[in-house]
Amino acid sequence: MKLTSFAFKGNVRRQLGNAVLQDNMKRFGGRFVKARAEAMQQVDNLEALRLAATQVRDHTLAHLEEYLTAFEDCARKRGTVVHWAETSEDVNRIVLNIAAAGGVSRVVKSKSMVSEETGLNEALASAGIETIETDLGEYILQLADEPPSHIIAPAIHKNLDEVADLFSSRHHTPRQTDIPALCREAREQLRPHFLSAQMGISGGNFLVAETGSVALVTNEGNGRMVTTLPRIHVAITGIEKVLPTLNDLSLILRLLTRSATGQDITNYVSLLTGVRGPDDLDGPVESHVILVDSGRSGLLGTDLQPALRCIRCGACMNHCPVYQVVGGHAYGWVYPGPIGAVLTPAYVGLEKALDLPQASTLCGACQVVCPVRIPLPELMRVLREKSMERRLRPWTERWLVMLWRWVAAQPALYAVVTRWAARVLRWAGGRSGLLHHLPGLDGWTEGRDMPAPQGQTFRDLYRRKAP
Amino acid sequence: MRVGLFVTCLVDLMRPRIGFAVVRLLESAGCHVEVPSTQTCCGQPGFNSGDRESGRRMALRFLQDFESFDHVVVPSGSCTGMIRVHYAGLFPEAPDVQARLDRLAARTHELTEFLVDVLGMKTVSGRFEGTVTYHDSCSGLRELGIKQGPRTLLASMPGVVLQEMSQPEVCCGFGGAFSVKLGNIATRMARDKCEDVLSTDADVLVAGDLGCLLNLEGCLRRMGNTRTQVMHVAEVLAHVHGDERK
Incomplete structure (x- = not known):
C-alpha cells in the first residue's frame, strides 16, 4: 500500500x-x-x-x-x-x-x-x-x-x-x-x-x-x-x-x-x-x-513490544475520537487509528510517520477497550519521546518545550512571566473577553476563540487577599 | 487537616476565580487550606510532548512544595492523573525519591474526588439555579475513575437540574498541545461535543478541567453561541446566591 x-x-x-x-x-x-x-x-x-x-x-x-x-x-x-x-x-x-x-x-x-x-x-x-x-x-x-x-x-x-x-x-x-x-x-x-x-x-x-x-x-x-x-x-x-x-x-x-x-x-x-x-x-x-x-x-524487547499483542479487532479505531473525524486514509498506511499511530512509525520508520503519534489527545478510550490491554496512549508517548530525542520535531516545538521547562522550574521567574502574560492577554481580549486571533496559536484560533484570562494570576490575588 | 492547594498552571493564569471557589469549598468543609506560592506546573505539557525531563523536574518541584501536607487537592483530573499515574515511573534510578513521590501522589486528589471520597461529602452548601450538563474529562474519567462524584454533588444542589448529553465520555479535543498542533482535528472534535452540549439545552456546561472548558467555550463562542455558560465544577459547587459572575 x-x-x-x-x-x-x-x-x-x-x-x-x-x-x-x-x-x-x-x-x-x-x-x-x-x-x-x-x-x-x-x-x-x-x-x-x-x-x-x-x-x-x-x-x-x-x-x-x-x-x-x-x-x-x-x-x-x-x-x-x-x-x-x-x-x-x-x-x-x-x-x-x-x-x-x-x-x-x-x-x-x-x-x-x-x-x-x-x-x-x-x-x-x-x-x-x-x-x-x-x-x-x-x-x-x-x-x-x-x-x-x-x-x-x-x-x-x-x-x-x-x-x-x-x-x-x-x-x-x-x-x-x-x-x-x-x-x-x-x-x-x-x-x-x-x-x-x-x-x-x-x-x-x-x-x-x-x-x-x-x-x-x-x-x-x-x-x-x-x-x-x-x-x-x-x-x-x-x-x-x-x-x-x-x-x-x-x-x-x-x-x-x-x-x-x-x-x-x-x-x-x-x-x-x-x-x-x-x-x-x-x-x-x-x-x-x-x-x-x-x-x-524489531519491536521485541523494546518499549513498543506490547503493540505486538494486537489481535486486529479494530476496537481502538472504533473508539478513537480522532479516527472518527479523520477516517482511516488520513493515517496513510495499512493500520489506522491508535494502533496504526504506533505500528506505522514502528514498521516504516518514525521519520516517515512523525505526526501519527501526535494525532491523539491521549484520551485513553482505546486502552480501555483493547481486548489485550495494549497501553496505546503510553506507546504513543514513547514515540513522542523518541521524536524529541532524535530531534525530529520542528525546532519551534522543541524550543517551546525547553523554554516552558526552564521557566516553570524557577518560581520567581515563572511568577513574573505569568503575571505579564495574564495582563497582556486580558488586554488583548478586550470587552468580549475572547481572543479571535493569537499569533503562534493559529492552530487554535483558526477554528475556536481563546477565552482571555481574568487579568491577574491566582497566586497574586491570593497573596494579596490572605491576611 | 492541612490541605495544600495545587491550583494548576491553567487556573492560575486564566481563571483565578476557580481557585477561590476551591478554597471556599475546602474551608467550608473544615479544611485548613494553604497555597504554596512557589508552585508552578505539573509538567504534563512537556511530558506529553515527549520531554520526560519536564515531568521529572516538575515532579521534584511538586515534591518540594507539597510534601508537608496531609492532602493535596487539584481542581483538574488531568493534572491529578499526571501526578498519580505518570509520576510513578519517573525516577527508576532514585528509589528513595520515587518512594516519597509515590506517597505524596497517594495523598493527591482531584477536587470532587477529595470532597466525596476523602471528606465523605454528599451535599454542598452553595446555591445555584439552572440546568447543567457535565462533561467527563478524559484523565479524570479513565485514569482516576471519576464519574459519579461530581454528579452527586451537583445533584445535591436544590436548584440544579442535571441533563446528560448523549456522549458525555467522548473527548472534547483539547489534549493540551494537540489542540494547537492539530487544531483542525481538535476543532472538529470540539464542534461535535458542542453540538451534543447544545442538544441538551442546558444553561451551563460543567467539567472538572479548565483545558476542556477553554476549548469548548472558545468553540461555542466561535459558533455564535453566547447563551451557554461554561463553568468549572468548583464554581458551581461553591456558588453563593447572588454571586456576580464576570
Whole structure:
C-alpha cells in the first residue's frame, strides 16, 4: 500500500473536507461502539478474560521462536510448506515463486492486511497474474482502486451511492441501490473467479502452534472458498500471530469477535490444517504459510513490544475520537487509528510517520477497550519521546518545550512571566473577553476563540487577599 | 487537616476565580487550606510532548512544595492523573525519591474526588439555579475513575437540574498541545461535543478541567453561541446566591 503517513496533515485537511466520509463516520461510527458494548455486557468476566488474553499474548511473544518452530514442525507434518519472510519484498518474491511453479494465472484473495503492507497485488499484477479480492469491502475497493480505511470494515468510507455507481460502471449492469441485490451482483461476479483460480491467498488471524493450523475468522464465506477451492492455498501472516494451543485460540476468539463487530462468534471460523487428505472431498493440494517479520521482530524487547499483542479487532479505531473525524486514509498506511499511530512509525520508520503519534489527545478510550490491554496512549508517548530525542520535531516545538521547562522550574521567574502574560492577554481580549486571533496559536484560533484570562494570576490575588 | 492547594498552571493564569471557589469549598468543609506560592506546573505539557525531563523536574518541584501536607487537592483530573499515574515511573534510578513521590501522589486528589471520597461529602452548601450538563474529562474519567462524584454533588444542589448529553465520555479535543498542533482535528472534535452540549439545552456546561472548558467555550463562542455558560465544577459547587459572575 502506498505510504502517505508522512503527509498526515495534508491528508487530514482533505478528509475533513470529504463530505461522504464525514457523513459515513457520523452515521456508522457509533455502531461498532454500541455493538461492542452490548456484546461485552453478556460476558460476566470480561476483565478476567482480558487479563488472561494479555498473558497468553505476552507469554507467546516471550517465547516466539519456540512457538513458531513448533508451528512449523506441526504444519510440515501435515504437508504445509512454511516460508519465512524477513521483508515485504521477500513475501512478494515467495508468492511469485509459488505461482510460477504452479503455473498460476489467476488468484483469488480473501482479506489480508499483511498483503497490503507488502503491496502484493501490485507485485502479482506486474508478473501478469490476475488477482481478485473476494471480501466484499476489499472487492469494492479493488474496483475503485482505493486502499482500505479500516482493518475490519475496509470500505467504511464509501457510501451506497458510490458503490451503486461503481458496480454499474464496472460490471456494465443496470444501476441498483438495493443492498442485498448489490451483494448478489458481487457474488455472481465472483463465483466464476473462485472456480477458475489456481491459487487462493488468505491472511491468517492466528497460527496454532500445537496443531500447525491457520485460524481464519470471517463473515462472508469467501474465506472458505479461497482456501479450499483453488489447487494452491497460500496464507500470509505476521510472526506475532502465533498462539500456543487451541485453548488459547478459543479464549482469544471470544474477545476478538466481540471487540470487533460485537458478534459472539463470526459466521465462519476455519482451522486450516495441511493439504487435502486421501479421503477429503475438498481442500488445497498445495498448502503454504508465509511467516512475515517485516519489522515485527524489531519491536521485541523494546518499549513498543506490547503493540505486538494486537489481535486486529479494530476496537481502538472504533473508539478513537480522532479516527472518527479523520477516517482511516488520513493515517496513510495499512493500520489506522491508535494502533496504526504506533505500528506505522514502528514498521516504516518514525521519520516517515512523525505526526501519527501526535494525532491523539491521549484520551485513553482505546486502552480501555483493547481486548489485550495494549497501553496505546503510553506507546504513543514513547514515540513522542523518541521524536524529541532524535530531534525530529520542528525546532519551534522543541524550543517551546525547553523554554516552558526552564521557566516553570524557577518560581520567581515563572511568577513574573505569568503575571505579564495574564495582563497582556486580558488586554488583548478586550470587552468580549475572547481572543479571535493569537499569533503562534493559529492552530487554535483558526477554528475556536481563546477565552482571555481574568487579568491577574491566582497566586497574586491570593497573596494579596490572605491576611 | 492541612490541605495544600495545587491550583494548576491553567487556573492560575486564566481563571483565578476557580481557585477561590476551591478554597471556599475546602474551608467550608473544615479544611485548613494553604497555597504554596512557589508552585508552578505539573509538567504534563512537556511530558506529553515527549520531554520526560519536564515531568521529572516538575515532579521534584511538586515534591518540594507539597510534601508537608496531609492532602493535596487539584481542581483538574488531568493534572491529578499526571501526578498519580505518570509520576510513578519517573525516577527508576532514585528509589528513595520515587518512594516519597509515590506517597505524596497517594495523598493527591482531584477536587470532587477529595470532597466525596476523602471528606465523605454528599451535599454542598452553595446555591445555584439552572440546568447543567457535565462533561467527563478524559484523565479524570479513565485514569482516576471519576464519574459519579461530581454528579452527586451537583445533584445535591436544590436548584440544579442535571441533563446528560448523549456522549458525555467522548473527548472534547483539547489534549493540551494537540489542540494547537492539530487544531483542525481538535476543532472538529470540539464542534461535535458542542453540538451534543447544545442538544441538551442546558444553561451551563460543567467539567472538572479548565483545558476542556477553554476549548469548548472558545468553540461555542466561535459558533455564535453566547447563551451557554461554561463553568468549572468548583464554581458551581461553591456558588453563593447572588454571586456576580464576570
